[in-house]
Amino acid sequence: MHAFLGFVRKEFRHILRDRRTLLILFGMPVAQLVLFGFVIRNEVNDVTLLIADPSQDAMTQALTHRLLASRYVDGVAYQTHLDGIEAAFRQGLAREALLFEPGFAERLQREGLARVQVIADATDPNVANTILAYTTAIIQSYEQDLAATTAVSPGIVPNVRMRFNPELRSVYLFVPGLIALVLMLVCALMTSITITREKEVGTMEVLLVSPLRPVPIIVGKVVPYVVLSFIIVLVILGLARTVFGVPIRGSVGLLLAECLLFILCALALGILISTRTSSQQVATMIALAGLLMPTVLLSGFIFPISSMPAPLQALSHLIPARWFLAILRGIMIKGLGLADLWTETLALAGMTGLFLIASIRSFHDRL
């Protein structure tokens, strides 16, 4: 018994003196609890609503006020004509649009029936569903209030349209996310492992003593992974297209170029990790906790960024995959071009540049 207790005590000392393991043991559950607790939310509260109201009567005004008073709307664009709806959706200026028919109140009073078209951006099908549920609830409650004050029971007929993803297929949502995740995994994780492996085994020393310069060594190590991950992208895109029917509405060339940019970004991160660590085990841990988790949780891959609390939304700006996902979804689902996506592209390119500079500097310092 004494021997056994001694053994347990020794094991506790191992754990308590290994700060890194301790940090993971206690830090990870706390971080995950906080992240999951805040990230997984179903309410939507920042919808930019476009109201096209050619009628401009008391009823459309009253309904508009009710919609604006509700918590899910955050920002509104109001116009009296029905033009430019398509452009507003493509540029992301509107996530939902309400199109009242001309002479709305008049028809409602005379015929007891009026139409309103509700269009929602269904790039994220879950969010679109939630938005529609909110809207129809508000319309219905207005209808009931109206019925209480007038003799005839009026009927407001919402005509619902899902923009970009009419069948609300979730595969539209997760294919771009999967591409981002896989590229992060292959590029960042694999490069950091392969470089630290050479350090661990001792072959890196021999390479550095050889006439090869450090930069060609790193580039040479990274090239196969660029090729590999590019093939993976092609395979995922091909499968998504043929098996799941996910469209690529924009330019394929632009799509692949943006993928290359993201690959570069992930590689730079991988090199950065590998220059700062000396064992494969640590590199793997840092890549998984520091890159994969945020990519899954904070990029909008599974959980919509718009539903997160403000601090996490702010944090998500630092996640390269967030920008890459916006670009992918824009090109594939919305058919956008570089003109609509230049801010996202610039953000991603800027981050890539920073990581590359940091990793090259770190490489020169450490090896």
Added chain:
Amino acid sequence: MPVIEAHGLTRRFGDFTAVDALTFSVEAGEIFGFLGANGAGKTTAIRMLTGLLRPTSGEARVVGFDVYTQAEAIKRHIGYMSQRFSLYEDLTIRENIRFYGGIYGLPRRAIRARTQALLERLALTEAADTQIRALPLGWKQKLAFSVALLHEPRLVFLDEPTGGVDPITRRQFWDLIYEAAARGVTVFVTTHYMDEAEYCDRVSIMVDGRIAALDTPHSLKQRYQVGSMDDVFLKLARPAASP
């Protein structure tokens, strides 16, 4: 002309002087033993001599090139083998040889011819297409040494080349070193095995960043009036090692 010539070679890291005014020279074809306790500054000195680390002050020329301005030329003309394995475990013998030949810029034909010669000399022709991981440790080390000489350097650095190997294999490894020296290759070797120190033409012993002694093993033993290199080493290194 000496193959290595160092004059007041010094490297500081902040306040700590890792290598303090090293002055020595190594002649062509010599087997030069570079001894010292762990932390005495051996690794830092080797890193400077192989062009990996810039000295803080002092001068040194290695195979005729200046360590400050011609580090790349030095790298091309030296061989290097470290205590840890320098061969890729998941590549075959032939693939490893081809890879190292490639990074030293040897033409394809030369690589093929030298691979053949190397395999025959080590009697490994049969095993040419086996992965390194399947080889016994002794073979790996002999192979690593031969690969370090593939581009026919005039000088080869061996950093504890025989760590973790049994005495018989070590002896065989030293036969290879003698053969290389006989062909005119200068050998700069670090070791913790004092029997190996006896095999060297001359030995330097580093203590606290300085060379505490440099001579043939025979003269060193005479000067300190002891019977073995082991005792010479203990006599010199002990005051530094004990707190």
